[in-house]
Amino acid sequence: MISRSTAVALVAVLGLPLLSVAGSSAAAPGPCGSAAARPWCDRDLPPDRRAGLLVKALTLDEKLGLMAGDDALGPLSTETNPDSHEGTVRGVPRLGVPTVLMAGGGPAGIRQGPGTALPAPIALGAGFSTAAAARYGRLVGDEGRRRGNDIVLGPALDILRIPNAGRGYESYGEDPYLTGALGAPWIRAAQKQGVMSMIKHYPANNQETDRYKMNAVVDSRTMREIYLPPFEAAVRRGGAAAVMCGYNQVNGKPSCSNGAFLGSVLRGSWGFRGFVASDWLVGAKNTAGSVRGGMDIEMPVGLVYSKDRLSEALRDKKITRGQIDKRVRAYLRTLFAHGVFDRARYRDRPQTIDVAAGNRTAQSVAENGVTLLRNKGVLPLKAGTSVAVIGSSAADYISGVGSSRVTPRDPVTALEGIRARAGGTVAYADGSSLTAAAATARRADVAIVVVSDAREEAEDLKCLTLKCGAPDREDQDALIRRVAAANRNTVVVMQTGGPVLTPWRNRIAGLVQAWYPGERGGTAIARVLYGDAEPGGRLPVTFPLTGVKAAKGGTVRYTERLHVGYRRYNARKLPVAYPFGYGLSYTKFKYSRLKVSGNRVQVTVTNTGNRSGSAVPQLYLTFPRSAGEPPRQLKGFKKVTLAPGRSRRVTFVLDQRSFSVWKSGWKAVRGCHTVEVGSSSRGLPLSARVCR
Numbered sequence: 229m230i231s232r233s234t235a236v237a238l239v240a241v242l243g244l245p246l247l248s249v250a251g252s253s254a255a256a257p258g259p260c261g262s263a264a265a266r267p268w269c270d271r272d273l274p275p276d277r278r279a280g281l282l283v284k285a286l287t288l289d290e291k292l293g294l295m296a297g298d299d300a301l302g303p304l305s306t307e308t309n310p311d312s313h314e315g316t317v318r319g320v321p322r323l324g325v326p327t328v329l330m331a332g333g334g335p336a337g338i339r340q341g342p343g344t345a346l347p348a349p350i351a352l353g354a355g356f357s358t359a360a361a362a363r364y365g366r367l368v369g370d371e372g373r374r375r376g377n378d379i380v381l382g383p384a385l386d387i388l389r390i391p392n393a394g395r396g397y398e399s400y401g402e403d404p405y406l407t408g409a410l411g412a413p414w415i416r417a418a419q420k421q422g423v424m425s426m427i428k429h430y431p432a433n434n435q436e437t438d439r440y441k442m443n444a445v446v447d448s449r450t451m452r453e454i455y456l457p458p459f460e461a462a463v464r465r466g467g468a469a470a471v472m473c474g475y476n477q478v479n480g481k482p483s484c485s486n487g488a489f490l491g492s493v494l495r496g497s498w499g500f501r502g503f504v505a506s507d508w509l510v511g512a513k514n515t516a517g518s519v520r521g522g523m524d525i526e527m528p529v530g531l532v533y534s535k536d537r538l539s540e541a542l543r544d545k546k547i548t549r550g551q552i553d554k555r556v557r558a559y560l561r562t563l564f565a566h567g568v569f570d571r572a573r574y575r576d577r578p579q580t581i582d583v584a585a586g587n588r589t590a591q592s593v594a595e596n597g598v599t600l601l602r603n604k605g606v607l608p609l610k611a612g613t614s615v616a617v618i619g620s621s622a623a624d625y626i627s628g629v630g631s632s633r634v635t636p637r638d639p640v641t642a643l644e645g646i647r648a649r650a651g652g653t654v655a656y657a658d659g660s661s662l663t664a665a666a667a668t669a670r671r672a673d674v675a676i677v678v679v680s681d682a683r684e685e686a687e688d689l690k691c692l693t694l695k696c697g698a699p700d701r702e703d704q705d706a707l708i709r710r711v712a713a714a715n716r717n718t719v720v721v722m723q724t725g726g727p728v729l730t731p732w733r734n735r736i737a738g739l740v741q742a743w744y745p746g747e748r749g750g751t752a753i754a755r756v757l758y759g760d761a762e763p764g765g766r767l768p769v770t771f772p773l774t775g776v777k778a779a780k781g782g783t784v785r786y787t788e789r790l791h792v793g794y795r796r797y798n799a800r801k802l803p804v805a806y807p808f809g810y811g812l813s814y815t816k817f818k819y820s821r822l823k824v825s826g827n828r829v830q831v832t833v834t835n836t837g838n839r840s841g842s843a844v845p846q847l848y849l850t851f852p853r854s855a856g857e858p859p860r861q862l863k864g865f866k867k868v869t870l871a872p873g874r875s876r877r878v879t880f881v882l883d884q885r886s887f888s889v890w891k892s893g894w895k896a897v898r899g900c901h902t903v904e905v906g907s908s909s910r911g912l913p914l915s916a917r918v919c920r
């Protein structure tokens with residue numbers, strides 16, 4: 229998200245157009261029209277053919293107009309204005325080309341004034357549930373359409389490479405397999421609602437420090453194995469309609485003019501047939517390079533794709549008419565393929581939002597992502613337990629800040645959720661005085677300290693402690709220590725957008741990670757604390773023991789190569805606070821009878837406890853040493869809900885890619901691999917050798 233002052237300054241300096249929404253609807257062309265007059269309106273023709281016919285009918289000026297959005301200030305009003313869109317690409321009424329509207333937000337809900345504020349994507353990552361991902365995408369797609377949008381700007385598929393990433397909360401964590409496995413069903417479900425999904429930020433956009441120009445230097449194997457697979461899954465399996473190229477450069481070339489990634493990889497290897505748009509205002513860095521590289525449209529207005537600049541590049545023979553046609557055809561083809569020409573504009577028939585359904589989805593995704601990291605018998609809370617809630621974060625709605633932040637309609641804070649569930653009085657201390665907090669804690673059976681970090685777009689956290697991750701709050705680390713000293717039944721509930729340091733973890737009785745849990749977060753937290761719901765989450769990121777160095781700007785070499793996240797900790801056998809994939813349950817699960825036959829791996833999961841719960845069996849593969857790969861890579865997971873005493877036989881299917889590494893192409897590795905199955909990347913009781 230560009231800051232208001234930067235954008236207003238840009239608008240003033242460049243004399244950019246500001247399109248009012250009313251203006252856009254006046255220009256609305258409506259449906260394509262009759263095929264007799266406009267052959268591209270013939271629905272029986274394939275999208276490519278229709279786009280080809282239309283491109284022939286467009287004047288050069290009209291084509292150049294389609295290569296950029298028309299509303300510079302959209303992004304600044306979507307947080308509060310229910311009538312605004314983040315982007316608008318004006319159509320060509322003469323030929324029935326519709327105006328296309330893009331929703332604010334996307335990764336965590338529709339941002340168009342208040343709306344359903346879903347839990348942050350990192351919470352969905354923690355859910356390890358493809359069904360929850362589909363529910364999430366369906367809601368974003370449905371609400372996006374009902375609010376008049378043709379496109380939603382999500383999901384974000386960047387890997388959480390540095391634990392302190394400012395936009396870490398928008399990611400599904402540090403693993404490429406998990407990210408792709410959740411992204412694809414999200415996109416399919418969203419697009420089924422009739423909108424297009426724009427995946428972002430392609431490729432290797434992993435930090436905020438120096439974000440408009442940092443240069444990620446990434447070798448091709450690392451790129452293919454770590455950073456690209458989520459996008460590949462989104463394109464091949466999710467059928468994503470659009471791709472947003474990032475602000476950053478990759479290997480010295482801006483992402484939005486990087487022909488290697490926009491052309492050879494995306495369209496060549498993966499067969500992408502949609503369109504590519506720049507990230508907002510400063511994503512596109514140059515005119516001819518972007519046209520040649522494969523960026524189809526610039527958003528939210530034409531800076532490098534202004535008609536003047538494009539005409540000049542044509543005149544100077546830096547680009548050709550054929551290249552312009554290619555860009556315009558990619559955009560139009562996508563609109564044809566997604567039915568945009570053949571339906572009434574959504575904006576002309578806005579539908580009401582099912583608020584209750586939104587709340588239900590928000591709550592179930594939140595519960596599904598709540599991750600229980602420590603429980604010394606204190607949870608679930610027993611009826612009649614007196615409870616004290618402590619910390620300023622308990623009384624606030626906690627979310628990440630940036631372009632994906634949705635203004636919640638009627639959020640439930642942790643304090644409100646716990647109060648509503650507890651019945652009777654719940655004592656509360658805001659944490660501004662450690663002495664008062666300790667006194668309040670001492671008087672209750674259980675003390676619940678609610679803490680948070682403050683991640684935001686455009687800035688990475690300087691370090692990973694709570695104190696440093698939320699500098700505007702009371703010293704939350706000191707608060708936890710003080711309360712834990714006053715009450716041995718202290719439970720800490722974290723609402724953070726990624727990993728934080730937990731140096732006090734052995735002094736407390738319970739630790740619950742709720743992430744940024746969305747508008748029904750307080751209800752979800754209370755339900756998990758009281759055992760009405762189970763803690764469904766597992767960590768999609770490692771919680772490390774020590775801090776991280778501040779992110780560097782400028783040229784950032786990805787020298788760790790494949791050793792991202794848990795891959796590095798496992799390869800070096802480094803201790804961690806909580807490993808990737810980890811999360812406790814209120815019941816117990818046993819894993820047994822591992823059997824590998826061909827590419828099928830089967831295992832039995834049994835609920836050996838006395839309450840129902842969900843297990844997340846995870847499959848990790850270790851390549852033969854000769855492959856030069858980090859050990860234990862996630863290649864499969866399932867979420868299975870089991871009543872006490874019940875078992876389920878779970879099947880994972882590995883494919884050729886599971887056993888392959890990138891060496892100028894995907895090469896299956898010969899030799900003996902180790903397959904391990906269990907409950908986390910460091911809790912793998914079953915193993916088998918697979919020789920190929």
Ligand code: BGC
Nearest residue numbers: 229230303314381507508631
């Ligand atoms: C962000 C994108 C977002 C866009 C429009 C940019 O600053 O990087 O993720 O979609 O703004 O909101």
